[in-house]
Every structure is written in structure tokens, then in C-alpha cells.
């Protein structure tokens with residue numbers, strides 16, 4: 001499975017206020033890859049990850065999923081692609097505070113009408129080491145545990161690609177290392193493709209390849 005960006009540019013705003021957050025980016029993410037994206041704040045990393053994750057469409061250029069262009073697809077079709085292929089970990093975790101860890105991971109599976117959701121959710125929480133905390137609420141979890149819950153939610157439907165925006169950004173170095181080691185083993189054992197945005201040079205070097213983003217361009 002692969003997602004390809006071909007000469008992708010993204011503009012926010014219109015007229016005089018128009019700002020090109022991404023310019024002429026060509027990039028492919030495939031199953032089994034482990035890529036890090038690094039660059040200064042505001043350089044376009046999250047924008048690139050959102051387009052890669054089919055959360056947003058480019059202003060110019062083309063995005064293809066397994067060779068099929070996504071241009072002109074409806075929101076419903078885009079969410080179908082996300083449901084079937086992509087796990088996304090947001091820069092802010094976006095856990096629902098009034099739900100337990102199990103409910104948080106189960107929710108998107110239920111919304112997608114996935115069968116056996118409860119078992120899949122519990123299995124994903126087990127993978128991230130939260131198998132014993134199914135009934136805990138986010139406020140009862142440490143920052144690292146909340147981050148791992150967000151990763152479990154992204155992994156629950158067995159995506160081919162995991163896209164993670166600063167997944168270790170708010171963690172202490174030891175917890176960050178644990179989360180990273182978990183990703184390395186998922187990459188190696190399940191052939192999960194991983195694209196990770198990070199400010200941390202040590203985290204970036206864990207990946208097989210690193211892409212640098214500066215002023216919306218990659219080098």
C-alpha cells in the first residue's frame with residue numbers, strides 16, 4: 001500500500017492573505033517504510049502529514065493511493081480511504097475526556113461499522129501496553145499513557161500506514177523512547193509504514209530515512 005504526493009502545493013487563505021504552506025512536494029510513503037519529517041515550526045510538516053493522511057486536499061498537484069488519484073473524491077470517499085488504510089496520531093491527542101481508554105479506541109471502529117470492534121480495540125491497547133487500563137479515563141493516565149492510547153486508537157483498525165505528528169513531543173525522554181521502540185517493533189514485525197513528524201533529532205534518526213522541510217519545500 002502506498003500514498004504518493006506528486007508536486008503537491010497547499011495554500012491557506014485567499015487573495016492578498018494567501019499563504020503557500022507547502023510548495024511542490026513530491027513524496028511517497030509505503031508499507032514497511034519508516035520515515036521522519038523534520039523542520040522548523042511553521043515549515044509545513046503538519047500540512048504535509050494531513051494531505052498524506054487524506055485529511056485535506058492539496059491546492060495544486062496530485063495525491064494517489066495505490067496509484068488511484070484522490071482528486072475529486074467526496075469527503076465520504078476520503079474517510080473510506082482513511083478508515084481502510086491510515087492511522088493518524090494528531091499533534092494534540094484529541095482523546096475524549098468523558099470516555100475510558102477502551103471507549104476512546106472503540107469509538108472510530110463503531111462509527112466505521114467495523115465488526116468485532118471491542119476485541120480489536122482491546123488488542124490495540126494491549127499492543128501499546130495499556131491492556132490493564134481499559135477502564136481508565138484520560139485524566140487518570142500519564143501524558144505518555146494518553147499518547148499511547150491515541151496511538152492505539154490509530155492502530156486499532158490495522159492500518160497499513162501510521163502517520164504520527166510529534167508523537168513524542170510532550171513526553172519525557174524515557175517515555176518517548178518507549179513509544180518510539182513500540183513503533184520500531186510495529187514497523188519491523190507488522191510491516192507497518194510509519195511517517196513521524198518530530199523536532200527531536202534523536203527521534204528522527206530512529207527512522208530509516210529523514211525528510212527535511214523548510215518553508216514548505218522538502219530537501
Ligand SMILES: Nc1ncnc2c1ncn2[C@@H]1O[C@H](COP(=O)(O)OP(=O)(O)OP(=O)(O)O)[C@@H](O)[C@H]1O
Nearest residue numbers: 012013019021039040041042043044045046047048
Ligand atoms: N488552517 C490554516 N489557515 C491558515 N494558515 C495555516 C493553517 N494551517 C497552517 N497554516 C500556516 O501554514 C504554515 C505551516 O503550518 P504547519 O501547521 O504545517 O506547520 P508545522 O511545520 O507543522 O509547524 P509546528 O512544528 O509548529 O507544528 C504556518 O505558517 C501556519 O501558520
Ligand SMILES: [Mg+2]
Nearest residue numbers: 045046091165
Ligand atoms: Mg505541526
